[in-house]
Amino acid sequence: MNPTQIQRALADITAETDPTLKHLKLASLVSAVFRERGAELVVVGGSAIEFYTEGAYVSGDLDFCVESAATALTARLRQDIMAQLQATGGPRSWQVGGLFVDVLASFENLARTPIRRLDGPYGEVRIAPVEELIVERVLISKYPVDYPPALECAKKLLAAALLGESETDWAEVERLANDRAYKNWIDVRKLVNEQAQTLQIGSPYHPDE
Amino acid sequence: MNKPKLSKSGAPTIPMNEPMRWADWLAGRRARRETGQRVAPGIIRRASSSSDQRLRRLFDGERGLPFKATDEL
Numbered sequence: 336m337n338p339t340q341i342q343r344a345l346a347d348i349t350a351e352t353d354p355t356l357k358h359l360k361l362a363s364l365v366s367a368v369f370r371e372r373g374a375e376l377v378v379v380g381g382s383a384i385e386f387y388t389e390g391a392y393v394s395g396d397l398d399f400c401v402e403s404a405a406t407a408l409t410a411r412l413r414q415d416i417m418a419q420l421q422a423t424g425g426p427r428s429w430q431v432g433g434l435f436v437d438v439l440a441s442f443e444n445l446a447r448t449p450i451r452r453l454d455g456p457y458g459e460v461r462i463a464p465v466e467e468l469i470v471e472r473v474l475i476s477k478y479p480v481d482y483p484p485a486l487e488c489a490k491k492l493l494a495a496a497l498l499g500e501s502e503t504d505w506a507e508v509e510r511l512a513n514d515r516a517y518k519n520w521i522d523v524r525k526l527v528n529e530q531a532q533t534l535q536i537g538s539p540y541h542p543d544e
Numbered sequence: 545m546n547k548p549k550l551s552k553s554g555a556p557t558i559p560m561n562e563p564m565r566w567a568d569w570l571a572g573r574r575a576r577r578e579t580g581q582r583v584a585p586g587i588i589r590r591a592s593s594s595s596d597q598r599l600r601r602l603f604d605g606e607r608g609l610p611f612k613a614t615d616e617l
Contacts, residue, residue, distance in 0.1 A: 352609060353612050354609040355612075359569075386558075386569075387558065388576055389572075389574075389576035390576075391588055391611045392589055392590075393589070394593070394595070395599045395602055396595055435602070448560060452562070452564065453564050454564065454565050454566050484588060484590045487588040490583040491580035494580060494582060495576060495580070498551050499551035499553075500558065500572065502557055534583070536552070
């Protein structure tokens with residue numbers, strides 16, 4: 336992107352008052368400028384959940400992890416990249432376009448399903464797979480103690496998946512939930528079945544389906 | 545352009561193996577919100593987090609911008 340294109344994008348993002356659109360537009364722009372330097376980012380956390388659910392969950396943070404990088408993403412390189420967007424702060428967290436952008440560690444992903452992709456207005460946005468988000472949110476909702484906000488996220492993700500709003504590999508959800516990294520298959524299956532019942536549709540894990 | 549596959553709610557399905565078009569994602573916003581409301585009504589933004597201080601400073605005491613009403617999506 337040339338400086339004029341970046342300026343136009345920043346003006347659009349700064350003026351955007353819809354939090355979900357603001358997050359995804361900024362994700363598109365940040366991903367584009369990192370991609371130009373050989374790095375692929377993945378949206379994680381609340382912004383990823385919002386992408387799948389429109390769940391009214393996201394706050395003012397946009398979190399990325401690093402999927403790959405052609406060269407080491409040094410502090411200096413990250414600052415140079417974010418300087419193109421007139422970001423302030425760093426070297427892992429910046430304020431830009433009216434949000435906070437955090438570029439965290441390498442993307443830790445056990446899912447064998449693909450990173451989902453959105454053709455954003457300024458370039459492709461890569462988003463953590465829904466299968467792992469489901470299992471992760473169910474885990475956080477129960478351990479170390481009950482945590483209702485994570486449970487509500489899990490319910491919304493499951494509803495979106497059960498109704499086919501996001502193409503979901505239920506065998507992969509089961510495999511992940513049985514993996515020693517999560518070990519929460521009983522909790523996942525129970526919540527899937529409960530949400531299917533609420534929505535009055537079949538569950539992928541119900542013996543009769 | 546191919547028409548996107550539709551979910552049971554009517555929202556275009558977020559595909560697993562190919563990129564989703566921006567227009568298709570936008571077209572599904574309201575249906576996705578309504579689906580979520582069926583299982584967890586209301587705004588579910590966390591009340592606090594480790595980022596509270598910086599968020600509340602930027603968003604006039606809130607943790608983010610206000611959400612659009614479902615009928616505005």
